[in-house]
Amino acid sequence: MAKECNVALIGQQFMGRAHSNAYLKVPRFFDVPIEPVMHTIAARDGKSLEPFATRWGWRHWTTRWRDLAADDAIDLVDVSTPNDVHAEQAIAMLEAGKHVACEKPLAGTLDDARAMKAAAAKAKGKTFVWFNYRRCPAVALAHQLAREGRLGRVYHVRANYLQSWGGPDTPLLWRFEKKRAGSGAHGDLNAHIIDMARFILGDEITEVTGAIAETFIKKRAKLGGKRGAMGRSDVDDCVLFLARFRKGAVASFEATRLATGNQNANFIEINGEHGAIRFSFEDMNLLWYFDNRDDARTAGWRRIMCTSAGNHPYADAWWPDAHVIGYEHGFVNMAADMMRVLGRKKPVVPLPDFADAYETQRVLEAAMLAATNRAAVKLSEVK
Numbered sequence: 001m002a003k004e005c006n007v008a009l010i011g012q013q014f015m016g017r018a019h020s021n022a023y024l025k026v027p028r029f030f031d032v033p034i035e036p037v038m039h040t041i042a043a044r045d046g047k048s049l050e051p052f053a054t055r056w057g058w059r060h061w062t063t064r065w066r067d068l069a070a071d072d073a074i075d076l077v078d079v080s081t082p083n084d085v086h087a088e089q090a091i092a093m094l095e096a097g098k099h100v101a102c103e104k105p106l107a108g109t110l111d112d113a114r115a116m117k118a119a120a121a122k123a124k125g126k127t128f129v130w131f132n133y134r135r136c137p138a139v140a141l142a143h144q145l146a147r148e149g150r151l152g153r154v155y156h157v158r159a160n161y162l163q164s165w166g167g168p169d170t171p172l173l174w175r176f177e178k179k180r181a182g183s184g185a186h187g188d189l190n191a192h193i194i195d196m197a198r199f200i201l202g203d204e205i206t207e208v209t210g211a212i213a214e215t216f217i218k219k220r221a222k223l224g225g226k227r228g229a230m231g232r233s234d235v236d237d238c239v240l241f242l243a244r245f246r247k248g249a250v251a252s253f254e255a256t257r258l259a260t261g262n263q264n265a266n267f268i269e270i271n272g273e274h275g276a277i278r279f280s281f282e283d284m285n286l287l288w289y290f291d292n293r294d295d296a297r298t299a300g301w302r303r304i305m306c307t308s309a310g311n312h313p314y315a316d317a318w319w320p321d322a323h324v325i326g327y328e329h330g331f332v333n334m335a336a337d338m339m340r341v342l343g344r345k346k347p348v349v350p351l352p353d354f355a356d357a358y359e360t361q362r363v364l365e366a367a368m369l370a371a372t373n374r375a376a377v378k379l380s381e382v383k
């Protein structure tokens with residue numbers, strides 16, 4: 001019988017549901033050396049916690065997240081709360097000897113992220129960051145193809161993450177408050193595509209050569225306030241930037257919540273001397289691959305359905321060919337890899353820890369500095 005890992009999860013809304021589902025499904029679909037046990041769910045709203053715990057199968061619930069640190073039964077704490085509390089919660093749990101999984105971005109600020117990285121370096125527990133798109137089979141395959149040299153020298157990275165839910169009618173959620181979120185579309189969406197680019201290329205950004213950050217909608221309706229009361233939205237609605245990678249690739253990134261006509265269009269294309277890949281999350285089961293060494297008469301983009309057991313990452317755990325998977329499967333795949341790592345086995349593809357996610361946070365910071373100062377920023381200046 002597999003060993004067990006008692007998990008506590010902080011946060012019970014969007015990511016709370018995605019992660020609860022992941023822990024629930026892992027032992028059903030994967031043979032892992034350690035199985036997650038849904039021990040305790042923690043969040044702020046006591047009224048909805050009990051029904052949430054019952055629905056998802058959490059054994060205990062609490063509104064006092066700090067109590068998790070003192071509970072010796074808990075092995076892994078999963079931080080799925082707004083960005084301003086990641087550092088406080090993650091560091092407290094690392095100091096208590098727990099493994100910690102934290103949602104992305106690692107933190108709202110570079111200072112918080114640095115403190116988290118330092119705490120992780122001293123801790124005995126392992127750390128994980130939920131950059132879930134790495135675990136879409138198509139993105140994991142792109143990583144493997146790039147590692148095998150199928151792209152050759154990389155010239156271009158073109159990544160954008162386009163959403164449209166942040167129009168003037170959207171109220172002042174925590175995601176629009178700098179003190180809670182750190183940034184807007186930038187930390188929320190650019191964080192994902194920076195991570196995907198770093199992951200697929202196996203290379204680091206050395207310079208942000210220029211950036212634009214714009215807040216189009218500066219006032220939004222206050223939540224729970226008097227009817228008509230407005231508050232200041234002080235985060236970016238979009239950030240666009242250009243960057244250089246160490247091995248020479250040039251890159252463009254764009255994240256926005258105001259891309260009318262796009263809902264969750266997370267897109268990356270990478271062009272190299274031998275080949276190219278293209279991924280678009282709204283067709284997440286597909287990887288597009290172009291082999292530049294094909295006979296010119298038959299060359300063209302190959303549409304790869306990444307569902308072939310034994311051939312594609314994570315496909316063994318799921319359904320027969322082309323019985324497609326969805327958003328939640330990336331989280332289940334990630335939870336399975338976390339259990340593998342805790343059981344001293346290799347993940348299917350590398351998992352980001354706090355030190356890794358800190359590198360993405362440095363790029364976020366460099367891009368924001370470049371936008372504010374209207375100047376290039378070298379990553380060596382962002383420590």
Ligand SMILES: NC(=O)c1ccc[n+]([C@@H]2O[C@H](COP(=O)([O-])OP(=O)(O)OC[C@H]3O[C@@H](n4cnc5c(N)ncnc54)[C@H](O)[C@@H]3O)[C@@H](O)[C@H]2O)c1
Pocket residue numbers: 010011012013014015016042043044045065080081082083085103104105130131132188
């Ligand atoms: N990986 C992804 O694709 C993805 C998608 C969405 C959000 N996220 C990230 O997940 C995190 C949470 O986002 P969300 O969309 O789930 O937010 P949410 O607003 O839907 O849920 C936040 C939860 O945190 C709880 N909470 C808030 N402050 C708390 C505190 N001080 N102590 C304890 N609990 C507290 C709330 O009660 C709520 O249950 C953010 O860091 C966000 O960037 C990641």
